Amino acid sequence: TFLIQGLRDFEVKLATKNKAAVVQRYLEKPLLLGGVKFDLRLYVCLIGGSADRPPQAFLCREGLARFCTETYEEPSAKNMHQCM
Numbered sequence: 001t002f003l004i005q006g007l008r009d010f011e012v013k014l015a016t017k018n019k020a021a022v023v024q025r026y027l028e029k030p031l032l033l034g035g036v037k038f039d040l041r042l043y044v045c046l047i048g049g050s051a052d053r054p055p056q057a058f059l060c061r062e063g064l065a066r067f068c069t070e071t072y073e074e075p076s077a078k079n080m081h082q083c084m
Helices: 007-014
Strands: 031-033 036-047 056-071
Touching: none
Parallel strands: none
Antiparallel strands: 031 036, 036 056
8 A cells, every 4th residue: 555645655656666556635625515525436547658658547437426414514623523
């Protein structure tokens, strides 16, 4: 497992022998739909590429959508340890 927190970490990962990686982006402000938090997972496979040529990108036809069951409240001292 290799945790990447920035572009420099990604460049270091690409320089290793095992180039497989999982990348995700954290959003500071959550996505809301009707006041309910949700997220999407899209799977993309990058193949090849070099300093002169970008990699080919393949988007999987299937993905994942997750929806909360309760209305979103911004984190506060009151709800920080509340189980939902």
